[in-house]
Amino acid sequence: MSEPTARVARIDSDEPTGRVPRVDSDGDPTLIVRRPIIDMQQLWKTYRPGSLDVHALRGVTLTVDEGEFVAIMGPSGSGKSTLMHIMGCLDIPTRGSYKLDGEDVSKLSENSLARIRNREIGFVFQQYNLLARLTAWRNVELPLLYARVPGAERRRRALAALDQVGLSARAEHRPTQLSGGQQQRVALARALVTDPALLLADEPTGNLDTAAAAEILGLLQELHRAGRTVVLITHEPEVAAVADRTLRIRDGQLEPAEIAA
Amino acid sequence: MRWRDTLGSGVEAIIGHGLRSLLTILGIMIGIAAVILTVGLGEGAQSSVNSAISALGSNLLVVTPGSTTSSSGVRGGFGTASTLTLADADALGSKKVAPNVIAVAPQAETVEVLTAGSTNWTTTMVGTTASWLTVRDRQVQEGGFFTRPEVSGADDVVVLGSTTASELFGAESPIDQTITANGVTLTVIGELTTAGSSGSTNLDDMAIVPITTAQQQVFTGTFATSVSTIYCEASSAAGLSGAYQEIDDELLSAHHIVEPSAADFTITSQTTIASTANSVNRTLTDLLAGVAGISLLVGGIGVMNIMLVSVTERVREIGLRKALGAAPTDIRRQFLVEASSLGLLGGIGGVLVGFIGTVVLPHLQSNPVSLSIPATIGAVFVAIAIGLTFGVYPATRAARLSPIDALRSE
Numbered sequence: 044m045s046e047p048t049a050r051v052a053r054i055d056s057d058e059p060t061g062r063v064p065r066v067d068s069d070g071d072p073t074l075i076v077r078r079p080i081i082d083m084q085q086l087w088k089t090y091r092p093g094s095l096d097v098h099a100l101r102g103v104t105l106t107v108d109e110g111e112f113v114a115i116m117g118p119s120g121s122g123k124s125t126l127m128h129i130m131g132c133l134d135i136p137t138r139g140s141y142k143l144d145g146e147d148v149s150k151l152s153e154n155s156l157a158r159i160r161n162r163e164i165g166f167v168f169q170q171y172n173l174l175a176r177l178t179a180w181r182n183v184e185l186p187l188l189y190a191r192v193p194g195a196e197r198r199r200r201a202l203a204a205l206d207q208v209g210l211s212a213r214a215e216h217r218p219t220q221l222s223g224g225q226q227q228r229v230a231l232a233r234a235l236v237t238d239p240a241l242l243l244a245d246e247p248t249g250n251l252d253t254a255a256a257a258e259i260l261g262l263l264q265e266l267h268r269a270g271r272t273v274v275l276i277t278h279e280p281e282v283a284a285v286a287d288r289t290l291r292i293r294d295g296q297l298e299p300a301e302i303a304a
Numbered sequence: 305m306r307w308r309d310t311l312g313s314g315v316e317a318i319i320g321h322g323l324r325s326l327l328t329i330l331g332i333m334i335g336i337a338a339v340i341l342t343v344g345l346g347e348g349a350q351s352s353v354n355s356a357i358s359a360l361g362s363n364l365l366v367v368t369p370g371s372t373t374s375s376s377g378v379r380g381g382f383g384t385a386s387t388l389t390l391a392d393a394d395a396l397g398s399k400k401v402a403p404n405v406i407a408v409a410p411q412a413e414t415v416e417v418l419t420a421g422s423t424n425w426t427t428t429m430v431g432t433t434a435s436w437l438t439v440r441d442r443q444v445q446e447g448g449f450f451t452r453p454e455v456s457g458a459d460d461v462v463v464l465g466s467t468t469a470s471e472l473f474g475a476e477s478p479i480d481q482t483i484t485a486n487g488v489t490l491t492v493i494g495e496l497t498t499a500g501s502s503g504s505t506n507l508d509d510m511a512i513v514p515i516t517t518a519q520q521q522v523f524t525g526t527f528a529t530s531v532s533t534i535y536c537e538a539s540s541a542a543g544l545s546g547a548y549q550e551i552d553d554e555l556l557s558a559h560h561i562v563e564p565s566a567a568d569f570t571i572t573s574q575t576t577i578a579s580t581a582n583s584v585n586r587t588l589t590d591l592l593a594g595v596a597g598i599s600l601l602v603g604g605i606g607v608m609n610i611m612l613v614s615v616t617e618r619v620r621e622i623g624l625r626k627a628l629g630a631a632p633t634d635i636r637r638q639f640l641v642e643a644s645s646l647g648l649l650g651g652i653g654g655v656l657v658g659f660i661g662t663v664v665l666p667h668l669q670s671n672p673v674s675l676s677i678p679a680t681i682g683a684v685f686v687a688i689a690i691g692l693t694f695g696v697y698p699a700t701r702a703a704r705l706s707p708i709d710a711l712r713s714e
């Protein structure tokens with residue numbers, strides 16, 4: 044596979060990890076200094092639900108640079124979610140290497156991984172994964188709890204994140220009292236609340252009508268413009284069109300890059 | 305996660321799963337209360353036996369007919385033979401024969417129906433001598449006890465226990481009233497001070513008559529000639545072993561027995577009675593503790609069940625929390641707080657029920673209940689340990705899963 048980020052000149056930099064100061068996005072891309080935040084080499088993921096092996100990923104190699112907005116498309120069951128779970132350090136590959144921000148994830152301790160999931164990554168699940176017991180703002184607050192943020196500030200930041208997704212009026216509602224789209228927005232607010240450098244969203248607009256989808260998309264673009272790296276799974280070409288680059292996956296393998304938009 | 309947040313979310317989870325938490329707490333409570341009450345009953349029985357033994361009187365030696373040594377072959381068991389007579393008691397009362405024995409009270413008793421006017425009452429009739437009162441350490445509340453001359457004269461007099469007196473005469477004073485027993489009319493000359501009950505015997509329900517009167521007129525059968533017990537009071541605790549020897553020697557020679565092992569009587573001291581009773585009680589307490597242990601185990605298995613279900617149900621939640629940045633320590637602590645709070649609440653509840661039980665139970669049944677502090681502390685520890693083991697262990701295991709595996713679990 045050829046260099047997927049060929050149009051961006053890459054220079055090894057000594058810059059500290061974390062958010063890269065965003066260079067003017069309308070400017071000449073060759074002037075932008077970027078480092079890969081995600082670097083996957085020959086990644087395999089094999090499930091063994093019964094006696095038969097299921098290869099969800101078959102040797103995926105890709106890099107995503109800091110500040111990039113990447114869309115992933117592919118048919119159902121092609122391994123999109125699996126890939127994204129590994130990106131988010133929620134699952135481990137069966138084979139291959141994954142470097143996140145230059146660090147080999149397989150060598151990290153449980154506690155470092157927990158810290159990374161908490162501070163560096165915001166994850167929006169395909170199935171929302173909200174706690175039914177808790178109200179919307181308490182769900183959004185959860186990551187801050189593990190970041191040891193004091194109570195009052197947690198509430199303030201959770202409400203701000205809900206406001207950002209346009210749900211401040213529903214802060215005291217439980218997930219069961221919200222529509223699917225609203226639940227998805229709560230999940231997005233929860234991913235945003237720690238202000239992570241990398242935002243991973245698994246079909247965030249899948250359950251939304253056009254207006255709401257556009258709103259979420261606008262929000263993701265805004266976050267991207269503010270310097271965050273965004274990786275998004277989608278089925279809709281209009282959504283993918285917003286991204287800097289689209290990766291296509293089929294049967295656990297990336298399609299040649301030249302097909303990508 | 306900060307400790308106060310961990311505590312807060314633990315309490316929230318307990319309240320959030322109200323019914324389940326309640327059942328867990330209930331299981332622990334019942335187990336602990338069962339341990340406290342059963343051990344309390346056992347220890348209460350023990351202390352009541354001890355007080356019954358000390359109520360026998362001080363420095364007492366009790367001579368009973370029959371032998372406890374099985375080597376003698378043909379002899380009947382403890383208390384079955386009636387080899388002791390009034391003459392034996394008279395001999396032991398002699399200062400020359402037994403200088404260490406200061407008082408002797410032979411006793412024979414049967415169950416008799418007493419009649420006073422139209423009222424009758426069935427009770428134990430005790431035939432004895434004038435020294436019974438001091439030897440048995442009892443007092444007369446009204447009137448007096450019979451004297452030596454009354455015993456030798458076989459006078460028709462009787463002293464009643466307080467229960468017997470009130471059953472026969474109600475609130476009326478029994479003194480100088482007459483009662484009939486087995487066709488013999490007896491005049492009541494005294495009433496004993498209430499002594500309470502000692503184990504299963506009611507010390508206040510009895511009628512005491514001179515042994516001569518009893519044997520010559522009232523009793524029929526074995527006790528018309530023999531006595532069932534001879535109580536001997538030693539001069540002091542130090543004189544107890546001397547007295548024992550004197551009684552043994554005298555009775556052996558009086559009964560023409562050469563071999564001491566062939567003795568047809570048994571001498572028991574208060575200490576031997578106490579140690580026998582205590583060993584019986586120890587067995588009883590162990591048995592009860594075993595029963596209590598089983599109920600704690602059953603309660604524990606219930607708690608374990610609920611905990612396991614609750615953790616399994618929440619593996620998804622554990623996965624989500626891990627995905628949001630919870631370290632394994634955070635998960636472990638969360639379940640630690642939940643499980644130990646449940647254990648503690650159940651523990652406090654159980655101890656409370658146990659305490660209330662030790663106060664209320666004695667009013668509902670005749671056995672006393674005492675509060676055993678070691679059993680209480682032990683039960684609480686076991687309950688919390690059960691909660692922790694079965695609440696934290698599965699949670700810790702779930703915390704080791706990758707977030708996605710945990711999120712996918714059913």
Ligand SMILES: Nc1ncnc2c1ncn2[C@@H]1O[C@H](COP(=O)(O)OP(=O)(O)OP(=O)(O)O)[C@@H](O)[C@H]1O
Binds near residue numbers: 091
């Ligand atoms: N836990 C698992 N055990 C066994 N097979 C699995 C497991 N998870 C995923 N798979 C398989 O791996 C493949 C990829 O699954 P994945 O969820 O990544 O697909 P997807 O591209 O996200 O699909 P969709 O668009 O429907 O969400 C599928 O064939 C699926 O059946």
Ligand SMILES: [Mg+2]
Binds near residue numbers: 125
């Ligand atoms: Mg998927």
